[in-house]
Amino acid sequence: MVFRVFRPEAVSVWKNEEIFKRFSKYRGILDGKLLARYLVAKSVKCDFNLSDPVEKLESLLKEKSLEFNKLLNKDSNNLKNRVVQEINYITLAETIAIKYLQACMFCERQCKANRMSGEKGFCLISKDSYVSSAFLHMGEEPLLIPSGTIFFQGCNFGCVFCQNYDISQAWKGKKKIEDVAQKVNTLQLASITEKLVDKGAINVNYVGGDPIPNIHTIVGSLKFQKSNICQLWNSNFFLTDKSLSLIIDFMDFWLPDFKYGNNECGKKYSGIDNYFDVVARNHKRIHDEGSGEICIRHLVMPNHIECCTKPILDYVAKELPKAVMNIMGQYRPQYKAFNYEEINRSPTSEEMHEVKMYAQKLGIVFEPLS
Numbered sequence: 001m002v003f004r005v006f007r008p009e010a011v012s013v014w015k016n017e018e019i020f021k022r023f024s025k026y027r028g029i030l031d032g033k034l035l036a037r038y039l040v041a042k043s044v045k046c047d048f049n050l051s052d053p054v055e056k057l058e059s060l061l062k063e064k065s066l067e068f069n070k071l072l073n074k075d076s077n078n079l080k081n082r083v084v085q086e087i088n089y090i091t092l093a094e095t096i097a098i099k100y101l102q103a104c105m106f107c108e109r110q111c112k113a114n115r116m117s118g119e120k121g122f123c124l125i126s127k128d129s130y131v132s133s134a135f136l137h138m139g140e141e142p143l144l145i146p147s148g149t150i151f152f153q154g155c156n157f158g159c160v161f162c163q164n165y166d167i168s169q170a171w172k173g174k175k176k177i178e179d180v181a182q183k184v185n186t187l188q189l190a191s192i193t194e195k196l197v198d199k200g201a202i203n204v205n206y207v208g209g210d211p212i213p214n215i216h217t218i219v220g221s222l223k224f225q226k227s228n229i230c231q232l233w234n235s236n237f238f239l240t241d242k243s244l245s246l247i248i249d250f251m252d253f254w255l256p257d258f259k260y261g262n263n264e265c266g267k268k269y270s271g272i273d274n275y276f277d278v279v280a281r282n283h284k285r286i287h288d289e290g291s292g293e294i295c296i297r298h299l300v301m302p303n304h305i306e307c308c309t310k311p312i313l314d315y316v317a318k319e320l321p322k323a324v325m326n327i328m329g330q331y332r333p334q335y336k337a338f339n340y341e342e343i344n345r346s347p348t349s350e351e352m353h354e355v356k357m358y359a360q361k362l363g364i365v366f367e368p369l370s
């Protein structure tokens with residue numbers, strides 16, 4: 001048992017029974033009663049060859065996922081005594097990730113770039129990962145701070161209103177990536193996470209840009225991480241189903257965006273095909289098959305209540321009943337948003353009121369985190 005003093009802003013949120021129930025596993029890790037999932041995964045032995053075809057490894061991954069999930073249901077004290085295996089479930093996922101890099105399909109853009117040989121797809125990240133900054137973030141939701149946040153350079157989206165455009169978009173074609181971020185391998189990334197833990201982080205928060213182009217480095221770093229700390233995926237969530245399989249069992253907490261309630265707005269403002277179909281599918285999967293501990297961030301956009309916000313709230317109420325939402329009103333036109341009249345302002349207080357009334361009527365839990 002770890003005696004942890006929570007920050008004042010978190011204390012009142014933890015007193016909310018619904019939050020405590022919905023995030024009980026995250027709280028169990030914070031209190032030292034439960035093991036982070038990646039530590040359990042290291043005890044799942046795998047037997048394979050690097051030269052095995054990817055289809056064979058994918059089928060082994062499915063088997064190991066079942067074995068891992070059976071283990072998780074066991075008494076947590078038994079889990080603490082399990083031995084780390086040299087070749088384990090994490091090694092297997094990393095091996096598959098590296099194979100996927102030869103024709104990249106980490107996200108649904110499916111560029112098929114051979115990143116292993118130096119080609120780049122839309123995100124402009126080759127096989128190497130780059131961290132633009134890593135620090136204790138105090139601006140996340142109260143339950144998550146201080147959050148050991150690692151910002152990866154590069155993004156698979158092209159949002160016209162991007163609020164992190166310096167690390168996701170603006171450098172493209174203008175600067176060398178080496179000039180704006182630090183190259184990291186799996187060992188160096190693990191070392192960054194451990195330093196954040198030493199400074200007082202209560203979770204490791206992978207964000208960007210977006211973490212998706214860096215799945216191979218993040219999964220690989222888990223081999224070297226040692227702390228019993230919550231692993232948190234903070235992303236636009238436009239992964240392929242196959243790449244979600246590489247991380248679904250290792251993440252304890254999910255912090256996905258849910259931006260658009262239809263495919264058309266995703267195409268118009270982020271240059272993405274099939275936005276809603278893909279992101280809704282992935283939310284459903286982490287809700288039903290992953291840890292299920294999810295805080296969905298929805299940034300309310302002006303003039304997009306009927307086409308985006310309400311369909312998202314309807315979907316969450318119907319399909320993701322265990323999720324908690326952070327309904328955010330801080331949208332400001334940034335980057336290229338000034339070119340789109342309908343989103344060239346903040347949402348009004350009337351729009352925010354309408355959204356919150358609608359969410360309340362649907363029974364969505366959002367107030368403690370919004």
Ligand code: SF4
Nearest residue numbers: 104107110111121123
């Ligand atoms: S991660 Fe990058 S290279 Fe890979 S499919 Fe997505 S945008 Fe393309």
